Each structure stands twice: as C-alpha cells, then as structure tokens.
Amino acid sequence: MKTLEIKNLHVEVEGKEILKGVDLTVNENEVHALMGPNGNGKSTLLAAIMGNPKYIVTEGSITYDGKNILEMPVNERSVAGLFLAMQYPQEIPGVTNSDFLRAAMNVRREQPISLFKFIKEMESTIKDLEMKEDLAHRFLNEGFSGGEKKRNEIVQMEMLKPTLSMLDEIDSGLDVDALRIVADALNKMKNETNMSMIVVSHYERFYQLIKPQFTHVLVNGKIVVEGGEELAEKIDQEGYDWIYQEYNVQPASEAQNNVRTVSTGIGTCAVRTAAESAGKK
C-alpha cells in the first residue's frame, strides 16, 4: 500500500516561513480535504510535496511509498506516482498537448506507447472530460479558458494515472456542469485505480461530489483541526471564526498585521455570502 507521510514539515518561500510543522498521513484510496483561509499554506503544502523549487523545506520529512521524496527532483516525484493539478496551469506555446502527453507517458513505460494506442486513449479521455476534439493538437493550455485549463489538468491526470493526486482549487473556474464532469472523472479514477487524493477547495459543493473521508484545516502554517466530512460542511456554513476562537489561533494575514479582528470568515463561499447578504436586504 502506498502511503504519503508528512512529519513536522516546515517550508519557506522567499525567506518567509509558511508551513510551521505539518503532519499528515494519506493512505491508498483515501480522499482528504484540505481547508483553511487564503494565504495560510494549503497551496504551499501541495507545492512542497510536488517539489516546486521555490518552496524550500527547512525541516521535517515527506515520504511516499517509503521513499524520501525530498531527495527527488520534481520529475521523479511525478514518475513515483504524485500528481498536482495546479491552481494556475501554465501556458506553453509551441508544445502541443499530444506531444507533451506522449512524452510524459513514455517516461513511465519501458516501451514507448504506440501512436495508435495513444490516440485511442487520448480520444476517450477527451470524451470523458467533454472537451473539444482538437485538444490534442492545440498548444498546451495556450488560449484556453479558465475552465478548459482546469479540465485539461484532469485529462493529464487520467492519461498519466498517478497513485496520489493533489488538486489545488481545481473547481475554481468551472461551471456547474464542468464541476460534475470533473468530479465524475475523479471518482472513476479513484474506483478503478485506488488513487488517493488531497483536495483543496473552498466549496462544499465540490466536496459533496467527491466525498472526502478526512478534513484538515490549515491555519497559519499548521493543521489545527482534523475531522471527517462533517467538518468541511460546518466550515462551509459557519466559516472559520469558531476555529480561531476555539483553538486560539489567528490566520496568517491577521497574525502579521495584528490590526483588525475577523468579522467574517475569510474562507467562506464568497458567492454564498453575497447571496445571503443580498437576501437579508
């Protein structure tokens, strides 16, 4: 069984400590929701696991399947089974989706995939994600809409078949239909391959679709509360205020400024809050 184990992880970005001792264990076929107000370390944690060179691990350990992944360059972590669907996927002009994906698939295989097999797989994945048929020939993410970029991350995930996927706000920029398409693809992958997931999202709607068994809340670089699916639900309804009070923590932005007190939960669904306040009027 492949397990991700993070112990006492401290991470710095440009000399500033963002993660201040994170412990997390993710077993095969588990879905973990990672929540917390903006700017408190969720994306940093995922980037550090993937190995973004801008994120410096100063203390602690990350192992996957018993291997110390901190010693591996980014590409080796990917081959080991890790996948990060990024919040802001890069545009790479000149490189087509198909050339890129074929190269990425071939690094995990002893024999290069045949063109015929590749095309078949690509076509069926494009169909799963309900993307335009010309996706394969388009340059990687260039000129894609926000939603297309996010769906293209899942196309890559389906083709590369990782064993642990990290999804960094994959639901932002997706309309209701696209959200369901993506969730269906994720659930299918999970059922077929035992893939585990760490999911960062601010929205209960997405969590309802992919059903995380565990919820972790990151505040100011530490996981302060852990629970099951009900925790995500509670945060969606009540925001983070009660966590700050109950666990005596302050979110990163507030901790630094130390000026204003929190009046509304930073991480609550902005649309819902707006709708509620409009309703009150």
Place this chain on the structure above:
Amino acid sequence: MEQIHVNMDVLLPAGYSEYVIDTQRDIELTFFAKEDSDVYIRIINAKKINIRTFAESNTNVAYLFWNAAKSEIHVDESHEVLANAHVTVAYGECNGAATMRNTFVALRQEGASALVTSASLVDCKKNYRMQVVNYAPHTYGDMKNYSVVLKTGELMIDAIGKVVKGARRSQSHQTSRALSFEKGVHATILPELLIDENDVNASHAMSIGRVDDDQLYYLMSRGLSVKQCTSLISTGYLMPITDTLNNEVLKEKLQEEMERKLNELC
C-alpha cells in the same frame, strides 16, 4: 544527389535537386536558376565556402542549406534576384560546430522578392551577418531568424535591411527571436534598417528571452526531465520556421533533420 568536391557552376534543373558539399578545401559554387527550382544543399565538410546564386526573371527558387559539418565553416553568400523573381534562402543550423556566415541578397530589379530564414540550435559559436538590399522599386525583402541558445552557445546575428534611394514602394522586414534555458547565455541580435527612400514599408521585430521557471516546473511535474523539456520547448520554438518553405519536400527535409537533432537533446 550530386556530390560537390571542387569548384562548380551549376545550372539548376527545374524542380527538386540535392547537392552535398564535402571537401577538405575552400570551395566556390555558382547556382543559376532559369526555371522554378527547389534546392537542398547539405554541407558535410568544407573550409571556406563561397556561394553565388542568380535567379532569372520570373523564377521561383528555394534553397535549403542544412549544416551537418563537424568543424567550423566560413560561408560567404551572394544572391542576385532579378525582375519578378522570388528567392527563399533557409538555413538549418543545428550542428555542434561553429558557423561564420555572411549573406548578401540583392533585390536587383523591379518586383524581386526574397525571404531569408534560419532555425538554429546553438551550442557553440554561430555568427550570421545578413544583408538584404532593395535596389529597385517594388521589391520585397524579409528575414526570419529563430534560435534556441543552449548553455555553451554564443549567438550573434547582425540583420540588415537596406533600401537604396529610388527603390520606392519597396518593403524591408525582419524578425529575430532567441530563446535560452539558463542565465548567463550569450545572444546578440542587431536589427538594422538602413533606409534611403521615403516611400517604403519597413519593420523589424526582435526578442531574446529565457524559458520561464514556472513553465519548466509545470512540464517537469508531469515527469519530464530538464533535457526532455528543453527538447520539447525547442521543437515548438524552432519548427514554425519550416512553414516558410513552400516546397513540401524541402519542408519535410528540414522537419526531419531538425526533429532528429532536437531528439538528440533528450
């Protein structure tokens, strides 16, 4: 495919033809085009190469020079383009040996046009001086240079578009682009327009840049090594230059040769 070992004057046949330059000595070649011709010239070995070409009126001629030399070459070229003739001169420079090239294109008579293009994968010294001169009215000159400069590469392009007085209604354009993957790489591009006539249309565009770290990280996060990323991005950057060749055979030649070279990067 004709092997060239000594000085020669070549009357180009209509259609496609191939030549290989393979000599230990200096060499002088002249190509005459009286009909439409597509010419593939592969340079295997030479010291100093002196090439002159003539495109007769109303001809359409394309030259693809693929440099496969293993040691430094010096090339001096002069291309004469007569009335209503069109000449394309394309260079594929992906070998690992230095090139010093001086290209001179004369748009000699009314209606003459020329396109000079280069695709370079630079891991040593590549030095090009290109000059396209509009001598007559209604002439059209264009240069397109795309280069990927690797760590040990040193690129210098001096691209000069010149319009003499009286060459009215002429056009002189140029685009030069260079891409690198590391800091501290040497690439110099000097775009120059020397215009002595008022009634012209001229432009130049130039860019030198480094691949974004975030782009590299993104590709690597899908399992590609730095070398594979370099190969993929370079292919995407240089391949569009093959579209400047209208002849399918020449275009395929350039694509194949470049693909092979770029795959060697992995």
